Amino acid sequence: MKPAPFAYRRPGSLAEALSALASETNAKVLAGGQSLVPLLSMRLAAPAVLVDINGVPGLAGVEVSDDGVRVGALARHADVLASQEARRVQPLLAMALSHVAHATIRNRGTTVGSIVHADAAAEMPVVLKLLGGSVEAESVAGRRTIGADDLFLGPLESSLRPDEIAVSAFFPALAPGAGVAFDEIARRHGDYALCGVAALVRVDGDRVTEARAGYLSVNELPTVVDLTDVLAGHVVSTSSTTEALASTTDEALASTTDEALAAAGDVALAGLDPAEDIHATAAYRAQLVRVLTARVLRAAYDDALTRSTGSTGSTTEGNA
Ligand code: FAD
Numbered sequence: 001m002k003p004a005p006f007a008y009r010r011p012g013s014l015a016e017a018l019s020a021l022a023s024e025t026n027a028k029v030l031a032g033g034q035s036l037v038p039l040l041s042m043r044l045a046a047p048a049v050l051v052d053i054n055g056v057p058g059l060a061g062v063e064v065s066d067d068g069v070r071v072g073a074l075a076r077h078a079d080v081l082a083s084q085e086a087r088r089v090q091p092l093l094a095m096a097l098s099h100v101a102h103a104t105i106r107n108r109g110t111t112v113g114s115i116v117h118a119d120a121a122a123e124m125p126v127v128l129k130l131l132g133g134s135v136e137a138e139s140v141a142g143r144r145t146i147g148a149d150d151l152f153l154g155p156l157e158s159s160l161r162p163d164e165i166a167v168s169a170f171f172p173a174l175a176p177g178a179g180v181a182f183d184e185i186a187r188r189h190g191d192y193a194l195c196g197v198a199a200l201v202r203v204d205g206d207r208v209t210e211a212r213a214g215y216l217s218v219n220e221l222p223t224v225v226d227l228t229d230v231l232a233g234h235v236v237s238t239s240s241t242t243e244a245l246a247s248t249t250d251e252a253l254a255s256t257t258d259e260a261l262a263a264a265g266d267v268a269l270a271g272l273d274p275a276e277d278i279h280a281t282a283a284y285r286a287q288l289v290r291v292l293t294a295r296v297l298r299a300a301y302d303d304a305l306t307r308s309t310g311s312t313g314s315t316t317e318g319n320a
Pocket of ligand 1: 190
């Protein structure tokens, strides 16, 4: 099928792009086109005007500071993945991006586009939400910051207005004592996940003080569940950290840890509503939630210990 007819504008400045959006009804921003072009081709979207922002200067940066990583609207997934500084300040970005599609799609698709496209099966919306990040939106009326908690309204629906351009997304830095991890199950690498989990764990010494997990491809929205009450005070050891921490070799402690992680999976599931679709049954997704929750929380705990003690832990990164 071919797209329905549309007018095409390629503004050379942000001001021009914003005024094009303000003056047109039924206009759509075109960034990497990796989600929008398939929708046009299948006629699931039929905008009257496409406003291609690829000629707008100043939007392609990946700016890293001690506070976090600011990703410009035209930074491709591959640019963010390649930034060693971004990886240092907020390692969850690279961990999750290595699961986004294939290299050719990451070379073209933008991280900001992926966020505002608001697909609950995509990796970066849930990463933004778990980290408490935000999007900077601009229109002819001015600029505003939209926190991740206010951004995702429904399947493929964000709170960005039709006359706004998301000029950047901000991912806060990893806090001292914190660790992160990401994992997902897909039928083939590069496919959208059947279930994916990102986790953030904070420790004080070897004890958990905070634990949260974010889920993609489970609910209609990217969803974050606070698991601190289940895991606070626990040692959530892995084989690599048991080497670093003699105390965790205790058998009784290991079984308590397993019980706590299983409980975390159950609590997470209670806050989710796994759906059945052509790819998986609801029961299979629920099982993936349990298994991945335990696996990813463990890895995030391991990451937190590794960062605070300098020991070598496991990592879920790097199956690109
Ligand atoms: P576009 O396609 O250009 O736009 C998408 C939507 O966002 C449109 O509605 C557009 O108007 C809007 N938009 C984009 N940028 C802005 C902006 N700055 N301001 C306002 N509105 C904007 N994604 C995953 O997360 N995980 C995957 O596993 C995955 N697999 C894929 C596999 C295939 C085969 C393909 C084709 C795509 C896949 N994707 C996957 C999608 C890919 O990551 C897209 O790049 C991303 O979802 C959208 O980014 P884009 O720049 O291409 O946006």
